[in-house]
Every structure is written in structure tokens, then in C-alpha cells.
Amino acid sequence: MTTHTTLDRNAGIAVWRQIMEALKAEIVSGAFEKGSRLPPESELAARFGVNRHTVRRAIAALTSEGILRADQGRGTFVASAPLSYPIGPRTRFSEIVSGQDRAPDGRLIGSAVEEADAFLANQLSVPLGTLLIRVESLRVADGIPMIVATLWFEQARVPNFVADYAETGSITTALNRAGIEDYNRKETRITAELVEARDAQQLGISLGQPVMVVESVNLDTDGRPLQYTRGRVAADRMQLVVSGGE
Amino acid sequence: MTTHTTLDRNAGIAVWRQIMEALKAEIVSGAFEKGSRLPPESELAARFGVNRHTVRRAIAALTSEGILRADQGRGTFVASAPLSYPIGPRTRFSEIVSGQDRAPDGRLIGSAVEEADAFLANQLSVPLGTLLIRVESLRVADGIPMIVATLWFEQARVPNFVADYAETGSITTALNRAGIEDYNRKETRITAELVEARDAQQLGISLGQPVMVVESVNLDTDGRPLQYTRGRVAADRMQLVVSGGE
DNA sequence: TGCAATTTGTGCGTATGTATC
DNA sequence: CGATACATACGCACAAATTGC
Numbered sequence: 001m002t003t004h005t006t007l008d009r010n011a012g013i014a015v016w017r018q019i020m021e022a023l024k025a026e027i028v029s030g031a032f033e034k035g036s037r038l039p040p041e042s043e044l045a046a047r048f049g050v051n052r053h054t055v056r057r058a059i060a061a062l063t064s065e066g067i068l069r070a071d072q073g074r075g076t077f078v079a080s081a082p083l084s085y086p087i088g089p090r091t092r093f094s095e096i097v098s099g100q101d102r103a104p105d106g107r108l109i110g111s112a113v114e115e116a117d118a119f120l121a122n123q124l125s126v127p128l129g130t131l132l133i134r135v136e137s138l139r140v141a142d143g144i145p146m147i148v149a150t151l152w153f154e155q156a157r158v159p160n161f162v163a164d165y166a167e168t169g170s171i172t173t174a175l176n177r178a179g180i181e182d183y184n185r186k187e188t189r190i191t192a193e194l195v196e197a198r199d200a201q202q203l204g205i206s207l208g209q210p211v212m213v214v215e216s217v218n219l220d221t222d223g224r225p226l227q228y229t230r231g232r233v234a235a236d237r238m239q240l241v242v243s244g245g246e
Numbered sequence: 247m248t249t250h251t252t253l254d255r256n257a258g259i260a261v262w263r264q265i266m267e268a269l270k271a272e273i274v275s276g277a278f279e280k281g282s283r284l285p286p287e288s289e290l291a292a293r294f295g296v297n298r299h300t301v302r303r304a305i306a307a308l309t310s311e312g313i314l315r316a317d318q319g320r321g322t323f324v325a326s327a328p329l330s331y332p333i334g335p336r337t338r339f340s341e342i343v344s345g346q347d348r349a350p351d352g353r354l355i356g357s358a359v360e361e362a363d364a365f366l367a368n369q370l371s372v373p374l375g376t377l378l379i380r381v382e383s384l385r386v387a388d389g390i391p392m393i394v395a396t397l398w399f400e401q402a403r404v405p406n407f408v409a410d411y412a413e414t415g416s417i418t419t420a421l422n423r424a425g426i427e428d429y430n431r432k433e434t435r436i437t438a439e440l441v442e443a444r445d446a447q448q449l450g451i452s453l454g455q456p457v458m459v460v461e462s463v464n465l466d467t468d469g470r471p472l473q474y475t476r477g478r479v480a481a482d483r484m485q486l487v488v489s490g491g492e
Numbered sequence: 493t494g495c496a497a498t499t500t501g502t503g504c505g506t507a508t509g510t511a512t513c
Numbered sequence: 514c515g516a517t518a519c520a521t522a523c524g525c526a527c528a529a530a531t532t533g534c
Contacts, residue, residue, distance in 0.1 A: 012266070030435075190486040300511060
């Protein structure tokens with residue numbers, strides 16, 4: 001018995017793409033580890049009830065995404081599982097990405113100075129109306145956009161943040177230059193929404209696709225709120241992982 | 247300026263479906279209120295850069311979902327805007343993630359015995375073909391459906407689980423009766439998808455809405471996998487909270 | 493070394509679905 | 514409502530690379 005996706009032939013989504021998503025989902029959730037061999041095409045075709053060509057097209061799409069690699073005569077192998085993003089007190093995008101052998105980058109999309117409204121003032125523990133720096137950034141792994149994030153800082157604490165971030169592409173480094181040596185994740189709240197038009201364009205995904213919305217507050221070493229972040233994560237490119245082990 | 251949705255011509259997703267999702271996203275995000283009239287088909291066709299037939303097909307699909315209604319000679323109208331509950335910083339369901347299996351109201355939807363496929367065998371560390379109990383359950387809070395979950399157990403370990411769960415409404419209690427006194431969450435993986443038709447009905451949400459997919463494995467006190475769960479959470483009703491302290 | 497089995501890669505003909513005009 | 518062009522999916526066959534005996 002097949003456990004998961006039943007193929008929908010009249011949904012306006014090509015069968016090869018449905019198979020591609022199904023395979024990606026299995027790889028993401030750990031059914032196949034990195035480097036392991038996939039079942040042969042003929043077997044997958046039988047399992048999905050389609051022609052081998054159709055499976056091949058799904059594999060080809062995943063190959064061009066760098067997720068699979070096929071060797072003639074040997075088999076098809078998991079080249080690099082889609083990124084998983086472990087959430088914990090020391091969550092840092094660049095470390096997570098480089099820890100999975102990918103090249104991280106942070107691109108500055110835009111920035112502004114604005115006054116703290118009630119919500120932000122509460123999140124950052126500052127008086128209403130405090131001047132904040134708002135930064136829009138796109139985080140990229142191996143050239144593939146992963147997260148669109150909006151970050152708020154108290155302007156007085158990191159006056160030169162925008163220039164430093166634009167130069168280095170790393171939030172941690174930019175904060176270091178402002179004299180902030182370390183920080184910890186306080187709490188992370190996760191929900192999902194349909195992607196907004198602007199984010200869809202930045203992430204290069206279609207409208208109507210879901211994104212995970214990750215809200216978090218970082219604390220400095222004194223336990224004072226330093227940064228409030230609202231990230232929108234491309235759901236099909238990344239998986240959030242919460243370790244339950246303690 | 248109109249944000250131009252880029253239509254992928256060779257993405258394996260039919261153009262009419264991309265337009266359908268784009269329109270749905272606009273309705274969800276409140277660009278059109280309930281009862282308001284959509285632009286005429288010719289105008290939409292021009293905006294998306296497609297033939298009017300293609301727009302008509304998108305509208306037909308939305309009509310069959312009950313989202314739009316077309317009146318000859320008058321126009322196309324928003325019949326029912328998908329409902330959405332605002333998510334605030336004080337959403338209170340954080341316990342459900344850490345103690346997801348102790349949800350106060352668990353309703354048994356169905357159950358079956360099936361053989362472990364490759365994926366489940368791997369997750370549960372059992373041989374391929376091992377008999378598993380699959381349980382479909384709906385978890386409700388304050389009368390509002392929150393999560394549709396599918397749980398798999400090795401049948402030999404909990405032979406009477408279904409009856410016990412149906413009687414008590416509690417997974418923990420049902421496991422206790424099978425002699426399993428305690429278990430721990432190994433890891434939780436979170437991603438987001440568009441809701442499937444069956445889940446949409448159970449959760450009482452519209453098609454096209456996102457759900458958070460929460461996959462987890464529970465270990466018994468010996469560290470052996472006991473249960474694999476795949477929960478679909480109504481994203482607009484619930485927020486997952488991860489504390490940074492772990 | 494040879495040879496068979498397995499697995500990916502490729503070509504072609506056909507039927508159906510999709511989108512335009 | 515056709516007529517047309519293209520993408521999608523299928524079925525069959527065979528070539529090329531790898532592995533194991």
C-alpha cells in the first residue's frame with residue numbers, strides 16, 4: 001500500500017510534478033538519507049502507477065535542483081537533502097546553512113527607520129514611538145532564495161547596522177561591529193500563510209503557495225530583547241526541525 | 247503599479263491553475279470582499295496575459311469550490327470569502343506541540359491495519375511489511391477542529407489500541423493500557439502544504455488554504471520508536487511555539 | 493576475461509490535455 | 514465551435530554503463 005500522495009490527474013498539476021513533490025517530501029522527512037540510492041525508476045513507476053518516463057521527468061527536475069544525482073548503470077542517489085532548519089536557542093541562518101555544506105548569503109532588500117507601534121514596542125521592550133531600524137532581507141543558500149525576513153532593531157543600539165549588513169551579508173557579523181558579541185533565541189512562533197505577492201517574487205515561487213511564518217525574538221547576553229524578526233520561509237525548500245531530546 | 251504575476255509556462259502546473267491560485271490568494275488576502283464583483287474576464291485575461299478561455303477555466307474551478315459565482319450578464323462575484331481567524335501574539339495552544347498527544351478532545355475518525363512501506367519501516371525501525379495500526383484522529387479545542395492527525399503504531403505492541411483510544415479519547419491512556427507507561431518526543435519536523443480535500447472537510451477550512459504539516463516520532467523509554475505521527479494543523483487557527491530554552 | 497543482470501539514457505510513435513487564435 | 518501548436522503521458526525498444534559471477 002502506498003501511504004501518501006494519491007495522484008490527481010485532473011488537478012491542473014502535471015503528474016511528473018506531483019511525483020517530484022512526493023519524492024522531495026520523502027527525502028526531506030528522512031526516508032532516504034543523503035547518499036543513499038533511490039529505488040530504480042521501474043520500481044518507482046510501478047509504485048506511482050505511471051510510465052517510467054514520467055518518473056524520469058520528476059527525477060530530472062530534482063536533479064536540476066541539485067537534490068538527486070543519477071549515474072548510468074548504478075542508480076539514482078540523494079545528492080543533498082533539502083535544507084532543514086533546526087530551531088533552538090542558537091539559531092543562526094549562516095551556521096545552519098554552512099553546516100549542511102551550502103553557501104549562505106544575506107541580501108539587503110531595503111531598510112527604513114520607523115517608530116515602534118504597540119506590538120513592536122512590546123516585543124522589543126522599548127517605549128512606544130522609539131525609533132527602530134527595519135531591515136528587509138533575503139536569505140539565500142547556494143543561490144536559492146530560502147527566506148524573506150523583516151528584522152527590527154532599536155536604532156540607538158545598532159546605528160550603522162544597515163551599512164554593515166549590506167557589506168557583510170551576515171547579521172551576526174553586523175551585530176558584532178555594533179559591539180554585540182552574542183545573542184540567543186528567546187522563543188519562536190510558527191504558523192503558515194499563503195505567500196504575499198512581493199514575497200512570492202523575491203522567493204521565486206508561485207502565488208497561492210504556502211509559506212511558513214516564523215516570528216522570533218533574540219535576546220542579548222543580559223536577557224534584553226535585541227531584535228524582533230518575522231521570516232517567511234519557502235515551505236517546499238526548507239523544513240523546520242525541533243529536537244525533542246533535551 | 248500592478249504586481250505582475252509571473253506565469254510559469256513549463257513548470258508542470260497548468261496556467262489556468264496558476265491563475266486560479268492567484269485569484270484565490272487575492273480573495274483570501276482581502277483584495278476582494280465577499281459579494282464584490284470581480285473584474286470582467288476580458289480584463290483579467292489581459293492582466294494575466296492569457297486567453298479569455300484560460301481565465302474562464304480558472305473561474306470555473308473556483309465556482310465549483312463555492313468561492314465564486316458567475317451570473318450571466320452581471321459578472322462574477324465572490325460567494326464566500328475563506329474564513330480566517332486573526333493570529334495574535336497571545337495564541338494559547340503552545341502546549342499542543344510539546345504535549346500534542348494529550349489534546350483534551352480527540353475524536354477517532356477511522357483506523358486500519360496495513361503493512362509498513364519503506365518510509366514507515368524506516369521511521370519506526372521495523373522490517374518492511376510489518377503490520378501497523380493506522381489511526382486517523384481529529385483533535386478539537388473549544389469545539390473548533392484544530393488538527394487532523396494520522397498515527398502509526400506497530401500492531402504487535404498495541405493490539406487493542408483502537409478500541410482503547412475510541413473509548414478514552416486519549417492516546418496516552420490507550421498506550422498505558424498496552425503497558426507503555428512513558429514515551430518521549432524524538433524530533434518534530436515542520437513544513438507547510440496546501441490542504442488536501444479530505445482534511446479541508448474535517449477541519450472545516452476552504453481548499454487552497456495552507457496547513458502546517460507536523461511530523462514526529464515518539465520513542466519509548468528504551469529509545470525505540472513507538473509511534474510515527476503526521477499531523478495537519480489549520481494554520482489560521484493555531485501557532486506553533488518553540489521556546490528557545492529547550 | 494567474458495557474460496548476464498541491473499539500471500540509467502535515448503528514440504519514436506501515439507493518444508490526450510492544454511492554450512491560443 | 515473548430516483548427517492548430519505544444520506539452521504531457523504512455524508503451525515499446527534498444528543503447529550504454531555498472532556490477533557481480
